[in-house]
Amino acid sequence: MRGIADYKGIAEQGDLRAIEAMAEKLKGRTMLHVNSTAEGGGVAELLQRIVPLLKDLGLDVRWEVMKGTKPFFEVTKAVHNSLQGKGVHITKEMWDEYEAVNRENAERIRPDADFVVIHDPQPALFIDYKKRGVWLWRCHIDISGPDRVTWYFLKNIVERYDGSIFSVSNFAQSVSIPQFMMQPSIDPLADKNIELSEEEVRRVFERHNVPTDKPILLQVSRFDPFKDPLGVIEAYRLVKKYHDCRLVLAGGTATDDPEGERVLKEVLDKAGADPDIHILLLPPFSDKEVNALQRGSTIVLQKSTREGFGLVVAEALWKKKPVIGGDVGGIPLQIVEGVTGYLVHSVEGAAYRIRQLLMNPDVAKRMGEAAKEHIRKNFLVTRNIRNYLAIWLSMEHRDEKVIYI
Amino acid sequence: MAEPQPFRFFECFALIRLTGRRAKDILELLEIIKLVSKGSIFHHMHQYFIKPSIVPPEFPNDFAGWVADSLGEENLAEGLANLNPFEFENIEDIRSELVRIVTEHLKNYPMPRPCQSGREFMFNEGITIVLPTDIVAATLHDFARALREVDQSSIYFHFYEARLRLGKERDDFSQYVDECLECPGLASRIKSMDPYMYSTEVLREKIIRLIEEVL
Known part of the structure; x- marks a missing residue:
């Protein structure tokens, strides 16, 4: 099993020292995480990484996953959309279903620990079953512009927690409980990010019939209108007038998502017969494939017009790739303008920045070096571990602004 | 003569707490500066370091950066950037100075447009988590060696945090050099440095150089 010591020489030394010192104080104490999926999605991915590391530090950590009915997940998807500002009315029947499934799960899981972290709205009503300990609600979604009625009901639940955690400052809301910030992170030792040999990278490009004879532009994303894959093709075409290059658009097949299928069809139509555009449909859990594609590319794009945090940007930056991304969501936190990449607002902007980097490989190389260091300093999983422990300790020293460990 | 008490270096990091308060224009910034916690003012004046x-x-400081980047109000940004927190004895005085600078600007210039949506100034505050290190120094020579060795957060903690947030009259370094190592001249030179012109790494080098001159 991987332990925190494996991150020596990779993560910030100061973070590792802080983790060890705080874990020593908390050794043997109990921690519980509850979320709604065991695999797939960013939250499950994060918990898969951090729970073993927390256990390695001597904490008694339990991770429980809710079991929901189909109607329940329809309700929570509606709540999710509504919190993200897509006005969906949540009816009384829907709230009743939400309450019933929370009750069944809480009775099964028995949420009892010194420090309880409830992830996202699905299990938020577990707070009704609190007996003891410090309870935090961890919000992974963008609720900066929520539907006001839905937020009113959820806020009444959230304010019964001892504290809350948000990924970005402006996701925070006016609530009566302490709110902490914790940015998402990547794990440098996960398949998605681990070092690969040139041979491994070459084999992945070969397997997907992508020759590596020209500079490669890459965007990894679902075929979703907000990721603007059509805009990426237009930018590539503007660049192509000056530079012979290839474009790789890699994403999931999304067979259960009608909108995804429609966007994919539009992308295929727009790509036409251009042999230098490669549309790759990757099956779920293609982590090493994505890793290799990012490592083998010249420039990575994330031309989103709307984004949550967009952690795929951090993944590419970690591989020393300059990233050209949309100025939305969490992307500006990851792209330091002109230092680790460029923020763009249009097809023309993306094309201009791509040309600039293709013309100046030395600049691209320097940006890549800075990019990795930026991620190392701010977005590695060890930072999340450090912050969880610090939040726990700070909740046990409420009202103290300077806490000596 | 008795051996001086050794100086123990601490290091630290900031845990960010969100207040949920946001400003989209200068007036809102001003109103919220007046009522946020001292911790929030300290955080936005120092998180750079x-x-x-x-x-x-x-x-x-974050106020100057936001006014320049999100409102395009360079004139006010320069005024805010020029505010030197070390000239003030406590955070309330810094708050008053921020209010004065912004108010003066509003008297003399037309109100600029609000920022774009999503670019609001988010008021946060920091909780400082302080950790002991194994690094100690009991002589001036050791002190210079230790300064090279410690994490940059240690320089931050003993220099910036000690003075304003912990309410000490001076930074921990000059206090130790004066009271325990009995070098008042060196202490005075360290104390009179203008740390707001340097990053913590440059500040580290400057202090080491001052000590080496004495050695």
């Missing part, structure tokens, strides 16, 4: 960054921001 502790936040890990690969390139230092143009301005040394």
